[in-house]
Amino acid sequence: MEILPNSPTATQEKSADFIAYPSLFLHGPASSGKTSAALLRLENILTTQPENSSKTVLVLLPQKSLAKPYQNLLKEIHKSHGESVSIQTMSSLVRRMINLFWPIIASHQLFKHPYEAPRFLTLETSQFYMAQIVETMIDQGRFDNVTLPPFRLFSQIIDNLNKSALIGFSHTEIGQRLSSAFIGDSTRQNVFSDVQDAVNQFRALCFDKNLVDYSLQVELFCQVLWPNQTFQKYISNQYAHLIYDNSEEDPPYVHDVISQWLPSFESALIIYDNLAGYRSFLGADPRSAYAIKNHCQESLFTNENLVSSEPLQELKRCFQDLKSCQPSPELINQTVVFPTKRLRFFPELLDELTQQIENLRASPDGKEKKIAILAPYVSDSLRFSLKHKLESLGLQVSVQKPSSPLTQDPVIKTLIILSKFAHPTWEMKVSFLDAAIALTNSIDGFDLNRAHLLLGKFNPEILYLEALPEPVKSDRIASELLERYRRLRDWLLSTDPAEPLGSFLSRLFGEVLSQPGFRFENVVQAGISTAMLMESYQKFTLSLDETTQSDQKLAGQAFIGSVDSGLIAASYLSEWQSQPGDDILIAPVMSYLMRNEPVDYQFWLNIGSKGWYERLEQPLTHPVVLSRHWQEGKQWTADDEVSYNQANLQRILSGLLLRCKIKVFALTSDYNEAGVEERGQLLTLFQNLFRKVIRGKNEH
Numbered sequence: 298m299e300i301l302p303n304s305p306t307a308t309q310e311k312s313a314d315f316i317a318y319p320s321l322f323l324h325g326p327a328s329s330g331k332t333s334a335a336l337l338r339l340e341n342i343l344t345t346q347p348e349n350s351s352k353t354v355l356v357l358l359p360q361k362s363l364a365k366p367y368q369n370l371l372k373e374i375h376k377s378h379g380e381s382v383s384i385q386t387m388s389s390l391v392r393r394m395i396n397l398f399w400p401i402i403a404s405h406q407l408f409k410h411p412y413e414a415p416r417f418l419t420l421e422t423s424q425f426y427m428a429q430i431v432e433t434m435i436d437q438g439r440f441d442n443v444t445l446p447p448f449r450l451f452s453q454i455i456d457n458l459n460k461s462a463l464i465g466f467s468h469t470e471i472g473q474r475l476s477s478a479f480i481g482d483s484t485r486q487n488v489f490s491d492v493q494d495a496v497n498q499f500r501a502l503c504f505d506k507n508l509v510d511y512s513l514q515v516e517l518f519c520q521v522l523w524p525n526q527t528f529q530k531y532i533s534n535q536y537a538h539l540i541y542d543n544s545e546e547d548p549p550y551v552h553d554v555i556s557q558w559l560p561s562f563e564s565a566l567i568i569y570d571n572l573a574g575y576r577s578f579l580g581a582d583p584r585s586a587y588a589i590k591n592h593c594q595e596s597l598f599t600n601e602n603l604v605s606s607e608p609l610q611e612l613k614r615c616f617q618d619l620k621s622c623q624p625s626p627e628l629i630n631q632t633v634v635f636p637t638k639r640l641r642f643f644p645e646l647l648d649e650l651t652q653q654i655e656n657l658r659a660s661p662d663g664k665e666k667k668i669a670i671l672a673p674y675v676s677d678s679l680r681f682s683l684k685h686k687l688e689s690l691g692l693q694v695s696v697q698k699p700s701s702p703l704t705q706d707p708v709i710k711t712l713i714i715l716s717k718f719a720h721p722t723w724e725m726k727v728s729f730l731d732a733a734i735a736l737t738n739s740i741d742g743f744d745l746n747r748a749h750l751l752l753g754k755f756n757p758e759i760l761y762l763e764a765l766p767e768p769v770k771s772d773r774i775a776s777e778l779l780e781r782y783r784r785l786r787d788w789l790l791s792t793d794p795a796e797p798l799g800s801f802l803s804r805l806f807g808e809v810l811s812q813p814g815f816r817f818e819n820v821v822q823a824g825i826s827t828a829m830l831m832e833s834y835q836k837f838t839l840s841l842d843e844t845t846q847s848d849q850k851l852a853g854q855a856f857i858g859s860v861d862s863g864l865i866a867a868s869y870l871s872e873w874q875s876q877p878g879d880d881i882l883i884a885p886v887m888s889y890l891m892r893n894e895p896v897d898y899q900f901w902l903n904i905g906s907k908g909w910y911e912r913l914e915q916p917l918t919h920p921v922v923l924s925r926h927w928q929e930g931k932q933w934t935a936d937d938e939v940s941y942n943q944a945n946l947q948r949i950l951s952g953l954l955l956r957c958k959i960k961v962f963a964l965t966s967d968y969n970e971a972g973v974e975e976r977g978q979l980l981t982l983f984q985n986l987f988r989k990v991i992r993g994k995n996e997h
């Protein structure tokens with residue numbers, strides 16, 4: 298990966314000059330070299346300022362995964378991260394400042410125990426506390442007309458609370474804003490009252506127990522710390538230079554803060570991607586990001602593209618305005634590849650995809666090309682099928698699937714089941730099937746049939762470890778497999794139930810499951826998943842009160858119970874990073890766009906799906922209604938939904954084509970993965986494009 302451009306463009310050279318352009322707003326489409334310009338500017342700052350300078354450059358990003366180019370540059374020029382460059386997200390900066398300046402917050406007497414240390418909540422631990430409130434309400438008959446899995450119910454209520462803080466309105470207005478925009482069955486209006494009640498109770502619980510969730514972090518920073526003179530003096534002296542990349546992917550409170558902070562910097566570069574804002578469902582606000590331009594002394598616009606070919610850029614223009622576009626057969630041939638035959642069923646689509654990739658890899662320079670396989674959603678079955686097919690060709694595959702329930706990871710599911718057997722005092726039942734799956738996933742050479750034979754008359758009502766039977770000789774189970782099972786069972790029996798769960802998981806992985814004869818041996822992903830579960834548990838326990846933290850039974854019980862209920866995993870950075878040598882990335886389209894990594898070829902799956910542009914069904918929240926630009930009291934109509942979908946599709950197509958170097962492979966089947974026939978807008982767009990090509994060909 299090239300860190301700095303060999304031949305900078307004129308715009309990049311101007312942007313890198315932090316003396317001539319001390320306060321600069323640089324904007325343009327994706328792949329126009331804006332981040333490269335920022336890297337040049339950072340290098341200039343670091344090589345210009347004295348070695349003993351105590352002043353730091355703040356590199357601000359909307360999410361950690363975008364830090365890679367800056368980290369690579371620091372390695373190249375031998376600058377240690379944190380020595381003179383601080384790479385931060387605003388969320389991490391806010392949390393650090395709240396922790397550091399807690400006495401100022403305590404002086405406002407907002408919390409019941411203001412002079413005790415705060416307990417910061419993650420997404421997972423916020424759901425844990427929200428669950429305690431909502432489950433009680435459900436028992437009282439509340440939320441009776443909502444059919445959602447519990448963890449989705451909790452997450453949508455928390456999302457509402459977060460958006461109120463990110464946008465800057467009181468959390469007490471959430472229910473009224475959602476209710477006033479809703480058109481539909483009047484009986485559904487009651488649910489918004491239930492949402493408001495849950496939000497109010499959750500915020501009261503936070504103040505009572507010194508819990509600081511994401512929304513409260515933002516409110517405390519904006520309303521208490523940022524206006525404080527002592528804090529202003531401190532923060533102004535911390536950073537001399539600012540580079541703020543992908544500003545359009547941040548929520549409006551960040552843009553408000555940056556606009557006010559700008560005069561304090563010796564130099565500042567704000568980077569804005571036109572036609573982006575892919576994180577709008579999380580509160581990102583491109584309009585408020587663009588308004589920072591008014592607070593900068595200079596602005597530069599770049600319309601170059603350093604990635605995609607001219608034909609791909611022409612295809613993008615055709616998608617944006619098909620009426621005035623005159624596409625030719627040559628344009629289609631140069632940019633898009635379609636199936637060589639009609640595909641009726643989804644397995645045929647996967648076979649076609651595999652064949653096309655095999656053909657690409659067989660070409661003279663095909664092994665050097667990067668490929669991304671993109672779909673609106675990446676289900677477990679799709680992920681498994683694709684990985685199996687591609688790895689059978691000898692290809693290295695990485696899959697990005699952030700924010701999925703922890704138990705969807707087979708490694709984590711196995712660890713949790715084995716943890717239940719090792720902790721009988723938790724009194725958590727294990728089904729026959731789960732026990733068989735855990736053994737199959739743990740012991741190399743085991744399968745479900747052998748696991749069933751070994752378990753025999755396993756009784757899931759027996760909660761103690763002895764429910765796992767003694768290994769008995771069998772003609773149908775090899776002696777070495779029985780010995781491996783014995784080693785696992787004896788190790789579980791020997792554990793101390795009072796041992797902290799994190800320590801238990803570490804030893805289970807290191808002393809048994811990663812050893813020869815067991816499934817996790819030399820499996821890097823298994824180690825990553827185990828570390829993810831341990832990190833999640835560690836963060837979870839930090840939010841518990843001291844009594845529960847010190848009681849290993851209660852802490853382990855609470856965590857495992859929350860995971861079983863569908864606790865959503867936080868977005869771990871490792872999930873965003875391809876491993877060195879990976880040939881192919883499989884990712885949901887929105888997640889891919891936020892990686893900001895170009896590839897040579899893109900495969901678009903299920904182009905008939907509405908998931909390419911429709912927002913997820915979220916009956917308890919709404920990303921547009923709960924935004925700064927929605928008119929209060931206005932109802933969300935079908936026309937609004939159509940306009941939103943059209944704009945979303947254009948934004949996605951633009952982002953994809955600007956990140957593709959050579960060609961797009963567009964694949965669809967008559968019936969999708971679920972056996973449903975789909976005819977969405979993207980498929981219609983392609984069909985209209987072909988009709989126009991045919992008409993133009995006939996006219997000539």
